[in-house]
Amino acid sequence: MIKGVLLDISGVLYLDNQPLPGAIQALEHLAQTGRPYRLLTNTSRNSSHQVVEKLQRMGFPIDANVVLTAPLAIRAYLQKHDLTPQLIIHPALASEFSGRFKGRPNAVVVCDAGEHFTYDALNKAFQHLMTGAPLLAVGDNRYFRTEDGALHLDAGPFIRALAYAAGVDPIYLGKPAPAFFQMACETMGLPPGEVLMIGDDVEADILGALNAGLKAALVKTGKYQPGDENKLTGHAGIGDSLFSLIDNATQVGK
Numbered sequence: 001m002i003k004g005v006l007l008d009i010s011g012v013l014y015l016d017n018q019p020l021p022g023a024i025q026a027l028e029h030l031a032q033t034g035r036p037y038r039l040l041t042n043t044s045r046n047s048s049h050q051v052v053e054k055l056q057r058m059g060f061p062i063d064a065n066v067v068l069t070a071p072l073a074i075r076a077y078l079q080k081h082d083l084t085p086q087l088i089i090h091p092a093l094a095s096e097f098s099g100r101f102k103g104r105p106n107a108v109v110v111c112d113a114g115e116h117f118t119y120d121a122l123n124k125a126f127q128h129l130m131t132g133a134p135l136l137a138v139g140d141n142r143y144f145r146t147e148d149g150a151l152h153l154d155a156g157p158f159i160r161a162l163a164y165a166a167g168v169d170p171i172y173l174g175k176p177a178p179a180f181f182q183m184a185c186e187t188m189g190l191p192p193g194e195v196l197m198i199g200d201d202v203e204a205d206i207l208g209a210l211n212a213g214l215k216a217a218l219v220k221t222g223k224y225q226p227g228d229e230n231k232l233t234g235h236a237g238i239g240d241s242l243f244s245l246i247d248n249a250t251q252v253g254k
């Protein structure tokens, strides 16, 4: 039985800053069933506060505590392990980490930092890693495209450079890392096997969730491409709309 639901945000709830048809009603329907849910995103250029505000502005009836961004997961990891980070992040994320950590850095956090990927910052991070600091990251995306069509380096190449230089393995705390999905389930007090992840990205959302022991369903919106269902391994659902998937998953007996 599905007792809780995780949802990807972009391409599932909205596209091009507009709610997808039926998405607001789908969340209302989910809330009416009494099941907890969380909204997951890897975004590392917006704070969780900005993500919540954007969704509320579009009309999604959500509380702030349902949004779990990958940087928030990193913050929780740092607190759990009593670590103080050197941050290589976008300024929009500074508030997420400010005032919480004391002492000399004994961890390195790398998100998409844009022009803040300086030699000085990377070299300091390298030095911390060489003394045993863990390397924490949201994901290893190679590049991204901005609205003007230009391609830009994402965090992945920098994370790999640091990992290569210091001979360490990064700890990823964004989709598709199992730790991120498991952390989201923990915040709902549910075991992964009772939680359904719904997303539009086969690799990051669906295969990631299945690897973490969750159930998963691919929605045919956002970045879905015909044929994506052929990449699914294991048992995953698929549906034309978020509403139909949520309605189906929350029927009595499911």
Ligand SMILES: [Mg+2]
Pocket: 008, 009, 010, 011, 012, 199, 200, 201, 222, 223
């Ligand atoms: Mg998506």
